[in-house]
Amino acid sequence: MTAIDTLISEETLAEFVLGQRWFGSKSREVAGISVLESIPILEEDPRLALAIIEVRFHPGTHELYQLPIGRRPSASGWQHGIICQDDEHIVYDAMTDPAFVREVVRLMASGTDVETPAGVAEFRSPDGRPVPVPDDVRPLGAEQSNSSVVLDEKQVLKAFRRLGAGVNPELEMLHFLSAHGFDHIAPLRAWYSHTGRLIDATLGVVQDFVPGSTDGWDLVLDVLRSDDPHRFVAEARTLGEITGQMHTALASDSQDEAFAPADTSTEALGLLTATVDEEIERIFRDLPQDVGPLQPIAGRGQEVRELLGALTVGSAGRIIRHHGDYHLGQVLRGQDGGWVVLDFEGEPARTLAERRAKRSPLRDVAGMLRSFAYAASASRILNGVPAPAGWEDAVREAFLEGYLAEADQTLLPPGRQNVDRLLNVFELEKAVYELRYEIDHRPDWVSIPVAGIARMLELDDDEEATPA
Numbered sequence: 416m417t418a419i420d421t422l423i424s425e426e427t428l429a430e431f432v433l434g435q436r437w438f439g440s441k442s443r444e445v446a447g448i449s450v451l452e453s454i455p456i457l458e459e460d461p462r463l464a465l466a467i468i469e470v471r472f473h474p475g476t477h478e479l480y481q482l483p484i485g486r487r488p489s490a491s492g493w494q495h496g497i498i499c500q501d502d503e504h505i506v507y508d509a510m511t512d513p514a515f516v517r518e519v520v521r522l523m524a525s526g527t528d529v530e531t532p533a534g535v536a537e538f539r540s541p542d543g544r545p546v547p548v549p550d551d552v553r554p555l556g557a558e559q560s561n562s563s564v565v566l567d568e569k570q571v572l573k574a575f576r577r578l579g580a581g582v583n584p585e586l587e588m589l590h591f592l593s594a595h596g597f598d599h600i601a602p603l604r605a606w607y608s609h610t611g612r613l614i615d616a617t618l619g620v621v622q623d624f625v626p627g628s629t630d631g632w633d634l635v636l637d638v639l640r641s642d643d644p645h646r647f648v649a650e651a652r653t654l655g656e657i658t659g660q661m662h663t664a665l666a667s668d669s670q671d672e673a674f675a676p677a678d679t680s681t682e683a684l685g686l687l688t689a690t691v692d693e694e695i696e697r698i699f700r701d702l703p704q705d706v707g708p709l710q711p712i713a714g715r716g717q718e719v720r721e722l723l724g725a726l727t728v729g730s731a732g733r734i735i736r737h738h739g740d741y742h743l744g745q746v747l748r749g750q751d752g753g754w755v756v757l758d759f760e761g762e763p764a765r766t767l768a769e770r771r772a773k774r775s776p777l778r779d780v781a782g783m784l785r786s787f788a789y790a791a792s793a794s795r796i797l798n799g800v801p802a803p804a805g806w807e808d809a810v811r812e813a814f815l816e817g818y819l820a821e822a823d824q825t826l827l828p829p830g831r832q833n834v835d836r837l838l839n840v841f842e843l844e845k846a847v848y849e850l851r852y853e854i855d856h857r858p859d860w861v862s863i864p865v866a867g868i869a870r871m872l873e874l875d876d877d878e879e880a881t882p883a
């Protein structure tokens with residue numbers, strides 16, 4: 416029987432993939448795209464397969480992505496995620512096809528291995544509590560780096576689109592946090608992964624769905640549109656407390672090598688700023704020319720590096736495994752008013768090795784502080800509603816107070832001044848990462864990190880101009 420992927424030409428595949436939000440290298444020149452492995456999921460009608468595709472770039476590098484592919488007769492009238500069609504068949508991205516999702520859930524429930532000439536796809540569910548095969552499957556709705564569907568409003572299946580070699584931190588962190596008593600997560604229910612010649616990688620996870628929840632991002636934008644934006648200050652404090660508890664749990668097992676906290680040496684401190692410095696240099700060097708929204712920071716890479724250089728860090732506390740991409744979109748406020756932390760896979764634009772590296776927990780804190788600034792900018796730029804004077808400072812301070820009350824103090828540098836200095840370094844690192852992220856994923860949002868970086872430069876200029 417013809418493999419379904421052979422029905423798609425390279426040009427058609429390229430056109431489809433390059434248009435997807437989850438394709439993370441929009442600013443790079445693509446040399447070619449092809450299907451490297453196709454894992455059969457269903458051989459009937461619809462035909463379903465899990466493809467691993469390779470995107471090749473001109474300097475000779477490549478990225479691998481997961482693409483579920485479905486094929487149905489044209490007469491079926493299937494309309495979602497169309498890749499190509501002719502008089503006989505429609506070929507599509509099957510991520511939102513209930514038939515695909517049901518098959519994957521069945522395979523996970525039965526703990527099946529599907530072998531191909533190049534490797535094996537392993538489908539698993541822990542502790543003998545298989546996820547029921549869903550009747551209803553709907554896309555989660557959020558346009559994201561990965562793709563998620565909701566199963567009977569009870570579980571969420573998230574497929575990692577870009578594949579990195581090794582265990583995905585999401586799977587590893589969810590296992591660890593459940594075993595170490597941190598309850599503010601959506602419990603892990605199943606997963607699937609691939610082992611083989613091409614790559615050993617986690618392909619996806621199933622977690623419980625948190626019904627009736629609002630993510631922190633939507634919540635803050637709504638609050639900023641309301642007549643009482645300051646009501647978020649109390650929420651920010653609770654969120655800070657939970658973040659502190661999460662880090663305390665992540666640092667609680669000195670026997671588990673992957674999670675045991677480690678001390679930072681003087682060399683590590685130097686390396687910390689050197690790594691951020693290199694990143695700033697690289698990102699500014701590769702900034703596209705003549706892009707209007709980049710104007711406020713264009714050609715100012717050296718100034719940003721000088722700003723980093725001025726942020727002397729005397730002590731960094733200890734390093735631990737941490738969330739790695741902590742922002743308002745990663746926390747849900749449930750119907751009971753409690754917060755749930757999501758998406759432990761780290762920053763999608765970094766390698767898995769970088770994402771699994773131990774670093775100061777203040778990186779997460781800085782991520783959330785940047786997110787408050789991002790929300791204030793987005794509210795002004797996208798909704799025309801500026802945050803009221805003092806809002807961001809009040810929210811930051813409440814979050815930090817809650818955090819400092821709950822986090823294991825031995826993880827942090829001594830004294831508030833040292834904490835603030837290290838936070839500044841990580842906020843700058845995050846803002847520069849965001850610049851790259853928005854260029855690659857949401858070019859329309861570039862002006863938000865640009866405004867953040869420009870503001871950091873201006874604050875620095877003001878400080879220099881103010882006599883001591």
Ligand SMILES: Nc1ncnc2c1ncn2[C@@H]1O[C@H](COP(=O)(O)OP(=O)(O)O)[C@@H](O)[C@H]1O
Binds near residue numbers: 560561562626746757
């Ligand atoms: N278990 C869940 N229950 C309810 N909503 C969820 C759940 N998981 C994710 N979401 C929603 O989907 C959004 C994106 O999920 P996330 O795991 O962060 O995906 P990505 O890695 O692609 O960003 C979240 O901001 C949240 O609104």
Ligand SMILES: O=P(O)(O)O[C@H]1O[C@H](CO)[C@@H](O[C@H]2O[C@H](CO)[C@@H](O)[C@H](O)[C@H]2O)[C@H](O)[C@H]1O
Binds near residue numbers: 744762786789790849
């Ligand atoms: O949630 P992901 O793991 O996909 O994280 C990536 O995408 C985020 C956007 O969805 C991006 O976050 C940036 O935008 C958020 C608003 O949409 C904002 O709250 C964050 O502060 C800002 O960093 C994240 O950086 C990226 O890794």
